[in-house]
Every structure is written in C-alpha cells, then in structure tokens.
Amino acid sequence: MPSRKQVKKVGTKVRRLDRGEGSAEDARVVEKVIRSYRAQFSRPIGTTNMAIRRYAEHARVEAEVTQRLKKKSTIIDKLKNRETTLSLDRMQDIGGCRAVVSDLVGLQQLVDTVVDRLGSRVIHHDDYVDKPRGPVIGLIT
Template identity: 40%
Template sequence: MATVSDQLSKLLTHRGIEAEVSQRLKRMPTIVEKIALRESRLDLSRMQDIGGCRVVLPTEGADPVYRVDSIVNDHWGEAVKKRSDYVTNPRRSGYRAIRRRAGRTTHRDPVAEPLDAPVGRSGRGAQ
C-alpha cells in the first residue's frame, strides 16, 4: 500500500491536484460486522477491502473527483477489477466517493491485491 500511496501522491502533485493521500485499514469492528451481519457467507480470505489508499480532495463538487478518477484510470486502469460511483449514486449514509478495487497484473506492478481506493471530497466524502 505504501508504494501505491506514494505513487498516487506524486502523480496527483505532478498534475497540479491538491489532495490528501493516505493508507487505510478496515477496522476490526467493521470487518466483524461485515462478515457477521451483511455477508454471512464471506470469509476473511475473500474480503476485498481490508486495506487500501484514500484520496481526499479539499474542494467541493464532483469535477475534481472525476478528474482524479480519470488519472487513476490512466495509470492503473488495467488492474481495476471493480469501480463503484457513489458520487452519482450516494449511499444513504451520505458516503460519496468513487471506489476502485484493483488486483496485481504483473509481478512488477506495485498494486497489491486487493487495493481499495476511494476518492472523494472532505466532509462526508471518502470515509
């Protein structure tokens, strides 16, 4: 995750985008709740979003989120296994982000499997 986080931060800086890029691990209570209540047939080895990178943008509106999403797609598009757009279709909780789940494509590819990368605004964005 550190390699991807560092690469993403440099890539966004190079493109002139102000953003907070961080790594995150899913908290144990959330893991337990997901397995016990939401997806009872899921075991820990198949959980796809235990760790990942997070991009938080300081600006309002969807345009910056989609710009970062486009940059991520240009750089890691081949590795993306799933993309969810919660900017256009927010969750009831207020969660608004674009999430990409990626997996390793080659041995030299720094994207560890799996990578969950929410991109959203500050506030109720990528939480």
C-alpha cells in the same frame, strides 16, 4: 504466513468460538491467522497511497491521501455478526486508500489521471458522486 485453507476456515472458527464451541487453541489460531493475513495488505496499501499522491501531483490536484487497515476486532465482528457466511479470503475491504479533494473538478482530474496511468489495470471503478451508495448528508457552512 497462513495457508489458504486456514484463511478460508477462520470465519467458521470465529462463529464457532462465538457460540462457545471452540477451544483455546482455536482462539489462538484465529488470532494468528487474522493478524498474519491482515499484515499482508500493509505493503500494497502503502504502495497505493504513494501512487495516488504521485497521480494527484501529476494532475495538479491538492489531495489529502490516507490509508487504513481494518482492525482485527472489526474483521471478527464482520465475520461474526454482519456477514455470517463470509470467509476471510473473500472479505474485500481489509485495507483501503482515500483521496479527499476540495471540489468535483479536482476529483474528476484525479480519476482521469489514475485511469489514464493505469489503463487496463483498472478492473472496476465505482462512481459514488454519480451514484451514491447510501444516504448522503451535506452541510452548508
């Protein structure tokens, strides 16, 4: 497992390597730290996936629940090109779960169940139905 200091510094090393300033050893360290750090999210995401499935069952909502870990190449790209001052330990989207439901009523039932079950452990909740975060494209079929 990488040290906290290694995780913090990997973004700087990635950017240095991109400028041609790093060594082969730096590249190996970056590879190892990102792989190890990313792997730490695997179990919590699996646990969260199963919890969301249980919550959907409890709410009697049909939901397609999926999970993902950000690819190593995408992590590197984000550190290099999109968030040029970001350190890996502050990257908030390394992993995630998604529940797709067929309608807004089912979505609200699922959200209510999760909030009810988790109570004060829900620290933050974004409502992208009420306030979309970007352009929304709808298709009528």
